[in-house]
Amino acid sequence: MPELPEIEIVKRSLFKMINKAKIIDMKIYNKNLRYKIPRHLRKYLVNEKICKISRRSKYLIFYFRNKMLLAHLGMTGKFFLLRSKDNKIMKTSFYYNLNILPKHNHIDFTLDNGIKLIYNDIRKFGFFKFFNHKKLNEIGFIKKLGLEPFSSLFNLNYFKNFIKNKKKNIKNLLMDQTFISGLGNIYVNEALFMSKIHPLRISKSLNENEILDLISNIKKILKFSISKGGSSIKDFKNAEGKDGNFQQFFNVYGRENKTCSRISCSGKIIKISISNRSSFCCSKCQK
DNA sequence: TTCTTTGTTCCGGA
DNA sequence: GTCCGGAACAAAGA
Numbered sequence: 001m002p003e004l005p006e007i008e009i010v011k012r013s014l015f016k017m018i019n020k021a022k023i024i025d026m027k028i029y030n031k032n033l034r035y036k037i038p039r040h041l042r043k044y045l046v047n048e049k050i051c052k053i054s055r056r057s058k059y060l061i062f063y064f065r066n067k068m069l070l071a072h073l074g075m076t077g078k079f080f081l082l083r084s085k086d087n088k089i090m091k092t093s094f095y096y097n098l099n100i101l102p103k104h105n106h107i108d109f110t111l112d113n114g115i116k117l118i119y120n121d122i123r124k125f126g127f128f129k130f131f132n133h134k135k136l137n138e139i140g141f142i143k144k145l146g147l148e149p150f151s152s153l154f155n156l157n158y159f160k161n162f163i164k165n166k167k168k169n170i171k172n173l174l175m176d177q178t179f180i181s182g183l184g185n186i187y188v189n190e191a192l193f194m195s196k197i198h199p200l201r202i203s204k205s206l207n208e209n210e211i212l213d214l215i216s217n218i219k220k221i222l223k224f225s226i227s228k229g230g231s232s233i234k235d236f237k238n239a240e241g242k243d244g245n246f247q248q249f250f251n252v253y254g255r256e257n258k259t260c261s262r263i264s265c266s267g268k269i270i271k272i273s274i275s276n277r278s279s280f281c282c283s284k285c286q287k
Numbered sequence: 288t289t290c291t292t293t294g295t296t297c298c299g300g301a
Numbered sequence: 302g303t304c305c306g307g308a309a310c311a312a313a314g315a
Contacts, residue, residue, distance in 0.1 A: 034294090034311060058294090075293050076313085104313095123312045125293065167305070177294080184293070275306055277293080 002073045004058060004149065004182030005225035010079055011055040017081055017090070018111055022049040025110035033106060034074060034127040041130055045069070045109075057145050057181035061136060068134050070141065074125030082116040090115065145181040149218050154180060159211050163203040170206065171199035171274050174218075183218065186253045187225070189280050191218045193252040198286045199272070199279045225249070252280040260285060 002010070023045050031037040038044075044067065052063040062069040071077075080100065081090040089100075100120055107119040107128070119126070129141070136142055147154045162179055173179055174188040183191070192199050194217040197210060206214070228249065251261045256271040260282040267284025 072294085074311090121312095122314085123292080125311060165304095169306095172306075175294090276308075278291090 002058065002077070003184035003187050004055075005187075005222055007055050007058050007060060007073065007182075008226050009229055010073075011053055011060055014060075014079060014117075015053045018113065018115055018117060019050055019053055021111040021113040021115065022047065023109050024112045027108040027110075028106070029108070030106040030124070033121065033124050034072075035129065037107070037128055038130055041128070044130055044132075056136065056142055057148070057177065058184070059141065063134060066132075066134060068131050068136070070129040070131065070139065071119075072127050072141075074121060074123065074127065076123045077119065077121040077126030080118050080120065082118060084110060084114050084116050087116070144178055146177060146179045147181065149180055149182055149222055154215060154219075156208060156212055156215070159215060160208075163206075166203060168203050169199065169274065170197060170201045170203045170214075171279055173203045175275075175277070180218070182222070185277050185279075186250070187218070187221055189253045190221050190251060193281060193286060194221065196285050196287060199274055199281055201287075252282065255280060 024047070026042045026046055028037055028042065045064070048064040048067070050062055051065065052061075054061050054063070058072060060071040060073075062071065073079075078100075082088065083090055101122075104120045104122045105118050106121055106124070109117040111117060119128075129139075131139065147158065163173065166173075168176070170192065171188060174183055174191065175185070189199070191214060195210065195214040197206065197214060252269050255261075255269045258269050260267040260269060262282070262285055265282060265285040267282040269280055270283045272279050272281070
């Protein structure tokens, strides 16, 4: 479940290893991801040099001379790197599952720097979209996105203004990518726990201090996760094969029936369903 | 066989 | 007209 911090880590790792490399070959093993991979993708990209790799929300953008490739990892998509000469997985700082099954490799980019970039996706909910221009903000997927959480514009005024005349509960508001883009189920649950706010609270009922606290906690937990190398994925291990920081890191997500980790609270973590998504919260300290 | 997982879209009701 | 949320969808594994 890659959310903003995981994508940020992937972006940094890819940037370090393959920025400025040229694609010299490409194999598509499976066209049928969430959207069908365009028929001529190979023709468009072979011999193109990667000029820049960036992130917007949970999207990765590979820029070429005058085109770009947008990538979304869905639920289980991952990039990893192989050394071309022997197909050995390379040790990089980005997360990957050591038990990657080659049958879920869907795209294989051979680069001119001795590295192969592989896209692997078990459930095939990830996707690629190719554009013959570099006007990122004109792309439908990007155009409708709300603020990046780290933006200074994501502040009390923006928050209050957005929720005016709205009846949405706070969980769904934070999941709404047109409000703030990059959060997914895990970090929303965690941020609400940190802020002692019940996920079903109507957004408008939050007072200014609660909003300020929530904004600050969202920024804090995303930064913390990035500093830990992005670890919101249970099955993943880091490059050294150690477990991610998942267990120590999450206070509510996936902790149904466990005791609240907040000192001074003895409440129980409960699981409720909100808009068909699991939500976890402390039955005692989240009001 | 059924349930779970996520982001997105569609659609009915308010 | 707009907002909200439930249902459906994609695929695979448990």
